[in-house]
Amino acid sequence: MSMLQVSGASKRFGGVIANEKISLEVPEGKIIGLIGPNGSGKTTLFNSIVGYHPLDDGSIRFEGQEISHLRVPEIARLGMLRTFQQTRIYGKMTCVQNMQISKPNRNEGLMSMFDRFPKEDLARIDHLLEFVGLYSKRNLLAGDLSFGQQKLPEFAMALMNEPKLLLLDEPTAGINPTLINGLIDRLKRANEEMGITLLVIEHNMRVIMNLAEHIYCLAHGEMLAEGKPEEIQNDQRVIDAYLGAH
Amino acid sequence: MRNTILLVLGTIIAFAVPFMFPAYQNQFAMLWLMILFALTWDLMGGQMGYNSFGNVVFFGVGMYITAVIQRDLYFDIEEYAHVAGRIDALTPDQYLTGIFLGMGVSGIVTVLVAIILGAGILGLRGHYFAICTLGLTIAAGEIASGIDYIGAGSGIVTPVFPTELMAKGMFFYFVFMVLAVGTFLTNKWMLAGRFGLAVNAIRDDEDKAEAMGIRTKRYKTMAWATSAFFLSMAGGAAGNLFGFIDPINVAFAGATFGVWMVLMAILGGKGTIWGPVIGAAIFHITQELFWTYLFGWQRVALGAMIVGIVVFFPQGIMGFLRQHWPHLFGHKVDEQTTVEQGATKESEA
Ligand SMILES: Nc1ncnc2c1ncn2[C@@H]1O[C@H](COP(=O)(O)OP(=O)(O)OP(=O)(O)O)[C@@H](O)[C@H]1O
Ligand SMILES: [Mg+2]
Numbered sequence: 001m002s003m004l005q006v007s008g009a010s011k012r013f014g015g016v017i018a019n020e021k022i023s024l025e026v027p028e029g030k031i032i033g034l035i036g037p038n039g040s041g042k043t044t045l046f047n048s049i050v051g052y053h054p055l056d057d058g059s060i061r062f063e064g065q066e067i068s069h070l071r072v073p074e075i076a077r078l079g080m081l082r083t084f085q086q087t088r089i090y091g092k093m094t095c096v097q098n099m100q101i102s103k104p105n106r107n108e109g110l111m112s113m114f115d116r117f118p119k120e121d122l123a124r125i126d127h128l129l130e131f132v133g134l135y136s137k138r139n140l141l142a143g144d145l146s147f148g149q150q151k152l153p154e155f156a157m158a159l160m161n162e163p164k165l166l167l168l169d170e171p172t173a174g175i176n177p178t179l180i181n182g183l184i185d186r187l188k189r190a191n192e193e194m195g196i197t198l199l200v201i202e203h204n205m206r207v208i209m210n211l212a213e214h215i216y217c218l219a220h221g222e223m224l225a226e227g228k229p230e231e232i233q234n235d236q237r238v239i240d241a242y243l244g245a246h
Numbered sequence: 247m248r249n250t251i252l253l254v255l256g257t258i259i260a261f262a263v264p265f266m267f268p269a270y271q272n273q274f275a276m277l278w279l280m281i282l283f284a285l286t287w288d289l290m291g292g293q294m295g296y297n298s299f300g301n302v303v304f305f306g307v308g309m310y311i312t313a314v315i316q317r318d319l320y321f322d323i324e325e326y327a328h329v330a331g332r333i334d335a336l337t338p339d340q341y342l343t344g345i346f347l348g349m350g351v352s353g354i355v356t357v358l359v360a361i362i363l364g365a366g367i368l369g370l371r372g373h374y375f376a377i378c379t380l381g382l383t384i385a386a387g388e389i390a391s392g393i394d395y396i397g398a399g400s401g402i403v404t405p406v407f408p409t410e411l412m413a414k415g416m417f418f419y420f421v422f423m424v425l426a427v428g429t430f431l432t433n434k435w436m437l438a439g440r441f442g443l444a445v446n447a448i449r450d451d452e453d454k455a456e457a458m459g460i461r462t463k464r465y466k467t468m469a470w471a472t473s474a475f476f477l478s479m480a481g482g483a484a485g486n487l488f489g490f491i492d493p494i495n496v497a498f499a500g501a502t503f504g505v506w507m508v509l510m511a512i513l514g515g516k517g518t519i520w521g522p523v524i525g526a527a528i529f530h531i532t533q534e535l536f537w538t539y540l541f542g543w544q545r546v547a548l549g550a551m552i553v554g555i556v557v558f559f560p561q562g563i564m565g566f567l568r569q570h571w572p573h574l575f576g577h578k579v580d581e582q583t584t585v586e587q588g589a590t591k592e593s594e595a
Contacts, residue, residue: 108461117440135580136583
């Protein structure tokens, strides 16, 4: 059984049909891609999955449990995390502090609100910040990093939280081409070495073809096609959708 | 070492002040109250980014609860009406029992009030929260003005201080000192751990905090209830210091205390440990000077000062320091780019 199972998910905003009967599956341990032209409903689907807004129709199961009625923090604590298309970090806190507060908070009691930060945390934080290439800037305010750089602490924070499944909304947007290769490599290592399953929204075809084993393509809120990267690349409907010939 | 010396020095000064300046005991007692105002506000508004204009409600509630307990403990209402609103027959023992019992009960009750109110309004964000809390203050004043049991619009007179105990100013100086220092230490202790980073995260981006699984509601309620606890006990003592409780001008005084607590925290530097203390000291001393040297114009001068603070010191004193000398706060780039290099450097140092 798949780790994440979306079936028949629909979401409308007034007259706009953002998602119409979307179904997809993310098996444990895999990297799955989600592509589609601007406005095709990718971010909306992410929002529905993580409980940001209620579904109009359909069901979402995470590790077999129905989660479509749960709220964002509850779902996050189950081990499914998302990053934002418009990067979000805690700007007035240092990178290290951003990491410290991103520790998993699954089983914390009332008094753990006042926990101190143990030494082991710092070691792990240093390690993860080095992993994303931010070690030398770890004591800067995260908000003082450039917009492109802010993607790095956001990714590191997600790893710090030890999710089972990580939903990444355009992780390479705004990052220059030379650094993109490094990022692809890190995503793969997060998947292989840390055992994190990934669902990745991506516009950059080269990136997603490199990364994902299976790709879903949305257009106009509907599932247009799915398949292996080569199949998707050669699918006439996908090519048309991207060229706007509809 | 330097810190220990400063601590000892500070303690000596704090204890010596009421003896050195007996004529200014009340003003110094008020200074501690102002520090407490700024600190409790900053926990919500500065550290967590929830700009509350409703914190003064807890102050007022504590004031009323304490006064009522002091009254009802030793008088029944009939008799109270008989002594024409003045309670001056209390022995030192009765006075102390009444005021401290009252403050204790206030603390507990307002924590519950904060939890219940919080469940309703801590879900509001930004301006909506600010405006809602402002409404809360106004409503509280109006409601108190309508309840006969607590003197309605004409308020309550608190018991006369038994001067055979000690000078009134001396007593309240130490009461407010203990409360303010207690607030400071509590803030410092809470903010030093996970709580501190969690409320800062809520301030910087609450959606992100939720997306990361932080139990935001729990942290918000904790901050609000802690503010309430100290404010209400301070309110209980303040009612006795002032000698008279008016629902709108003293207890739920949104236009004075309610605004001042915000300004003092901003002036010193929102979201810092020492900022509110510094801000409160500067604000209170300046205000006292206005009162002495600009009498008749003191309100105008105060208004001008408020505008000045908001326009020229939006970041406050601590914020200004941090902006201009970030390395003093540890915000600097390292030469080491890997953990290994960093470890080598540390072992050399
Ligand atoms: N909160 C909202 N209210 C109203 N309409 C919305 C809302 N969120 C999304 N939409 C609409 O839903 C549609 C899908 O938007 P969505 O953000 O999911 O697209 P996307 O595939 O992520 O696009 P992009 O590649 O540009 O990020 C768009 O037409 C958008 O205008
Ligand atoms: Mg999007």
